[in-house]
Amino acid sequence: MKKYVLAIDAGTTSSRAIIFDKKGNQVCISQFEFTQIFPKESWVEHDPIEIWKTQLKAIHDVVKKSKINIDEIDSIGITNQRETTVIWNKNTGDPVYNAIVWQDRRTSSICEDLKKNGYEKIFYDKTGLVLDAYFSGTKIKWILDSDNKIQESAEKGDLLFGTIDSWLIWNLTNKKHHVTDYTNASRTLLFNIHLLQWDNELLSILNVPKTLLPKVLDSSQKVGLIDRSILNAEIPICGIAGDQQAALFGQMCIKPGDVKNTYGTGCFCMMNTGNKAVKSNNKMLTTIAWKIKDETVYALEGSVFIGGALVQWLRDQLNIIKESSEIEALAKTVEDSGGVTFISALSGLGAPYWNPNATGAIMGITRGTEKGHI
Missing domain, CATH: 3.30.420.40 (ATPase, nucleotide binding domain)
Structure with a gap:
């Protein structure tokens, strides 16, 4: 069976x-x-x-x-x-x-x-x-x-x-x-x-x-x-x-207006727009959500290139952690970000800026900033 x-x-x-x-x-x-x-x-x-x-x-x-x-x-x-x-x-x-x-x-x-x-x-x-x-x-x-x-x-x-x-x-x-x-x-x-x-x-x-x-x-x-x-x-x-698109379908976003947000290697917000390819006035992407038989479903998407990939970067380039699994425990060593802001433009900026030349920045660092804040 x-x-x-x-x-x-x-x-x-x-x-x-x-x-x-x-x-x-x-x-x-x-x-x-x-x-x-x-x-x-x-x-x-x-x-x-x-x-x-x-x-x-x-x-x-x-x-x-x-x-x-x-x-x-x-x-x-x-x-x-x-x-x-x-x-x-x-x-x-x-x-x-x-x-x-x-x-x-x-x-x-x-x-x-x-x-x-x-x-x-x-x-x-x-x-x-x-x-x-x-x-x-x-x-x-x-x-x-x-x-x-x-x-x-x-x-x-x-x-x-x-x-x-x-x-x-x-x-x-x-x-x-x-x-x-x-x-x-x-x-x-x-x-x-x-x-x-x-x-x-x-x-x-x-x-x-x-x-x-x-x-x-x-x-x-x-x-x-x-x-x-x-x-x-x-x-x-x-x-x-x-x-x-698989995540959109998997999260049961099968009706127009349904939205999912995924935090993975990058971050991606996607909205089902039904059978209509909707153009964005804010530099979102119009894309195909899925096609099954005679029905084509479209979506609007906003893409952030670097999300969870930062964990690898902290591990492999900065050696702040040894294993990716350590990141949650490290974050829990502090109460909050301590005023530190991290712009994760390590591969340019995606929606809505689409600036390939943008680079990352860590701001708000003081003498009291620790690894956990970053």
Whole structure:
């Protein structure tokens, strides 16, 4: 009897696998961090192979720890960090470059050039997004422009692009399916959220060959079967959604006006706007919340790039803590922040400012300021 669903949560700092029963109760979880790579100031990368290996490890580990029978797993759902860009060779399976993470700011100059050339309104009207290094389109352009051989391979049709969901599905199905869903496609700067298709004009502006792009599927439908070598069973993948859209749905924000706020690696406020793509007067993003069969649901979103990622920064760069789990106990050593204010613009500022050049600041420090205040 099919009793369980396996959820893959491919996050920004770790790969998780979670088993739920049919009532939505969490049965077991496994989580493994992967390396954050900072080649230059404001650059953030991941190794796609490490993401795949840690995700595979999490899948095997959660099944082992749960002690359930593989035959009891009904299906697999995938949620993922959005915008992070992977380009790989479809013949060898090798990435041509590290994954460029959504927090990465290296393409800010490309975005500024596009604005100067009058393209800002075209992109916003078609995609609902502002021209910012946050999104996948300029990351794809940067990778293709970085090496003539990469550009040539792309033009020959030898390369594939995907956000992390696409990369994982391609590997889980042993290269059989190059797909994404509407929520992830809507974060690329290449997808027309009104016509629900890749936009040829935007592809032309960024010089991105259409052959790179995955097929776009509903957020809930049968995608394909995982290869038998993964779990010795061919389990269907039946759902894909970007992490914030998945959170919106998971928090039962299914009616227009319903809002959720997520505090994770970054912080994201999202409101269901129903079947209408509502334009914001305050530089919020218009995006696809989900598409299931004939219904497309839209959302407005405000994005803060650095939230919980500060905990890693305090651990790895400042050595204020040794383990992330120590942060709560440290905060409890003081009654309040002691007047200290922390502007977490370590990767620029997101909504509503969209300032890629903004940097972080800690203010209100006195002789009495302690680690706990920060």
